[in-house]
Amino acid sequence: xxxxxxxxxxxxxxxxxxxxxxxxxxxxxxxxxxxxxxxxxxxxxxxxxxxxxxxxxxxxxxxxxxxxxxxxxxxxxxxxxxxxxxxxxxxxxxxxxxxxxxxxxxxxxxxxxxxxxxxxxxxxxxxxxxxxxxxxxxxxxxxxxxxxxxxxxxxxxxxxxxxxxxxxxxxxxxxxxxxxxxxxxxxxxxxxxxxxxxxxxxxxxxxxxxxxxxxxxxxxxxxxxxxxxxxxxxxxxxxxxxxxxxxxxxxxxxxxxxxxxxxxxxxxxxxxxxxxxxxxxxxxxxxxxxxxxxxxxxxxxxxxxxxxxxxxxxxxxxxxxxxxxxxxxxxxxxxxxxxxxxxxxxxxxxxxxxxxxxxxxxxxxxxxxxxxxxxxxxxxxxxxxxxxxxxxxxxxxxxxxxxxxxxxxxxxxxxxxxxxxxxxxxxxxxxxxxxxxxxxxxxxxxxxxxxxxxxxxxxxxxxxxxxxxxxxxxxxxxxxxxxxxxxxxxxxxxxxxxxxxxxxxxxxxxxxxx
Amino acid sequence: xxxxxxxxxxxxxxxxxxxxxxxxxxxxxxxxxxxxxxxxxxxxxxxxxxxxxxxxxxxxxxxxxxxxxxxxxxxxxxxxxxxxxxxxxxxxxxxxxxxxxxxxxxxxxxxxxxxxxxxxxxxxxxxxxxxxxxxxxxxxxxxxxxxxxxxxxxxxxxxxxxxxxxx
Numbered sequence: 190x191x192x193x194x195x196x197x198x199x200x201x202x203x204x205x206x207x208x209x210x211x212x213x214x215x216x217x218x219x220x221x222x223x224x225x226x227x228x229x230x231x232x233x234x235x236x237x238x239x240x241x242x243x244x245x246x247x248x249x250x251x252x253x254x255x256x257x258x259x260x261x262x263x264x265x266x267x268x269x270x271x272x273x274x275x276x277x278x279x280x281x282x283x284x285x286x287x288x289x290x291x292x293x294x295x296x297x298x299x300x301x302x303x304x305x306x307x308x309x310x311x312x313x314x315x316x317x318x319x320x321x322x323x324x325x326x327x328x329x330x331x332x333x334x335x336x337x338x339x340x341x342x343x344x345x346x347x348x349x350x351x352x353x354x355x356x357x358x359x360x361x362x363x364x365x366x367x368x369x370x371x372x373x374x375x376x377x378x379x380x381x382x383x384x385x386x387x388x389x390x391x392x393x394x395x396x397x398x399x400x401x402x403x404x405x406x407x408x409x410x411x412x413x414x415x416x417x418x419x420x421x422x423x424x425x426x427x428x429x430x431x432x433x434x435x436x437x438x439x440x441x442x443x444x445x446x447x448x449x450x451x452x453x454x455x456x457x458x459x460x461x462x463x464x465x466x467x468x469x470x471x472x473x474x475x476x477x478x479x480x481x482x483x484x485x486x487x488x489x490x491x492x493x494x495x496x497x498x499x500x501x502x503x504x505x506x507x508x509x510x511x512x513x514x515x516x517x518x519x520x521x522x523x524x525x526x527x528x529x530x531x532x533x534x535x536x537x538x539x540x541x542x543x544x545x546x547x548x549x550x551x552x553x554x555x556x557x558x559x560x561x562x563x564x565x566x567x568x569x570x571x572x573x574x575x576x577x578x579x580x581x582x583x584x585x586x587x588x589x590x591x592x593x594x595x596x597x598x599x600x601x602x603x604x605x606x607x608x609x610x611x612x613x614x615x616x617x618x619x620x621x622x623x624x625x626x627x628x629x630x631x632x633x634x635x636x637x638x639x640x641x642x643x644x645x646x647x648x649x650x651x652x653x654x655x656x657x658x659x660x661x662x663x664x665x666x667x668x669x670x671x672x673x674x675x676x677x678x679x680x681x682x683x684x685x686x687x688x689x690x691x692x693x694x695x696x697x698x699x700x701x702x703x
Numbered sequence: 704x705x706x707x708x709x710x711x712x713x714x715x716x717x718x719x720x721x722x723x724x725x726x727x728x729x730x731x732x733x734x735x736x737x738x739x740x741x742x743x744x745x746x747x748x749x750x751x752x753x754x755x756x757x758x759x760x761x762x763x764x765x766x767x768x769x770x771x772x773x774x775x776x777x778x779x780x781x782x783x784x785x786x787x788x789x790x791x792x793x794x795x796x797x798x799x800x801x802x803x804x805x806x807x808x809x810x811x812x813x814x815x816x817x818x819x820x821x822x823x824x825x826x827x828x829x830x831x832x833x834x835x836x837x838x839x840x841x842x843x844x845x846x847x848x849x850x851x852x853x854x855x856x857x858x859x860x861x862x863x864x865x866x867x868x869x870x
Contacts, residue, residue, distance in 0.1 A: 262849070262853065293853075295846070295850055296773075297773075297788060297790075297792070297850060298772065298773020298774065298788050298789060298790075298854050299773055299788060299789040299790040300772050300773040300789070300854060300857065305789070308790075334790075358816075358844075359844035359845075359846065360844050360846035360847065360850070361844070361845075361846060471846075622849075623742050623743075623845055623848075623849075698746075698853075698856050698857075699849070699853060700853035700854065700856060700857065701849060701850055701853045702846050702849050702850065
């Protein structure tokens, strides 16, 4: 028998949402314990700050330029490399329970296998899809072609209407507000907790684990849709955190004047979005103007977000308990992370988009190696990426890493990271939507983050961002045009362009909004 | 038999993402934004077959299910067409143009959730024995343009595979 792998992802969760990372709003004792027993990464970055490209990186071990999913709505080819397939070929039982999103959701033609699968069961034709022999899908609401949606509609139809309506009547991301403050994507959801998708994902994970024999090796991707908006957790749980007592985040500039000054210092699409002049991407409500965001709305969003993080932590605790009951506790590696972050009030913004700052890029990442591995607890401060996950799973399973993987097995401590040259992490953004295109390339290295803009609708290719993460952790002073930083900037840019991943050719086609 | 759906059901077929909804939701301020309203998407493919041969398939309103992935069947009655998707839902459409001389086909989706739609398939002759097929989708709401236009791109690839595979 080998080591088992529980790969836990959330969606759009900030680094500072966990107690082990300094978060004070949500109680996350289960993940905190994993961190204390394992390896906590303080500078883990995604290779894209939106779902489909980032999740495709986790599966393939490749940067978006190479796997080809350059924005949401571009499906990952069915024959793309998959670490799950490698593990399956090595004898592992494989499952993905929860949110996949390798293929577009907005699919009235039911063209994509993941959407079609919810109608036929949890076992894909041919025995596996992307290496997973068991697929049991859920997303942020009871809408769409997922197993969760069909289950809720069939068993508790009265609960369906309690969720926030994700899209508006124009099929745009909904900007309507709710709750006490009218914050966008907030709603009172009367659903019983045990019917909510967080508990559903955990229970279905447990059910799959229970179907295995004690001798099986397994790789289970348990993928929670929360705390991604909408922020509509079960109302029975909302009282855990009184939003009126939630402090404003350090990254929220207190006055409109401060927000304006900070945003003016950044490339122009930041302020254009804030003011409601430009929406460059589908991931934020087109009808919502960030400048209307109030301090109380930030508090309420963050309170509900924290409740969702707590529910995830508790759900994970139940899965961990079941793993121990099955006798697998000592042989199971647990990796906990997310696909990208969320503004949650930083700079006066919500949601996400082409903005490469820590709110969206600094991710929670915990690797609790199986106790039988004998690896000591550690904190790794050097930069790593989600691109390093697939090689890590290979290392755990004693499967040789493949040449198509662009990352390396995660370092087990800073000395290991130094020895193996973990120096930089790259993130990229490309979007083209209804005539608006934005293109960013970012390097994070030596406590600096440097983003170069390629020409697009509102950029001429000379713009950029340069932040000193040690001296300016809130990234409020853009040093791109600071003459005293010119040589540093040039050095980072040289490093950035020298390490660009190979481009997939021909480029994959955008097929849906998301 | 084609099943017609009302607006709510048609909306639900769009992945059902607009289902549910909080009764206490209230609208925030709105203003005109660049990616709201009408959207326009164009996709194209070069097919190594003579344009007239390509037109025989692409220009026949009753044969769209043969080359458009996700459309399982269609019925045509005069200028009315109803296409049925793989999930069993249907879209009513009006055929606007079937021009053999220009090799142009145009139609509009008339389902209530689409304020405006125009689909245009042009089979062009580059003069080298091949055909350039252009599928344009204009729609309000804009997202519908990308949903249909995105699928149309796959449809053109399928059209090419069918026709070039027949050689």
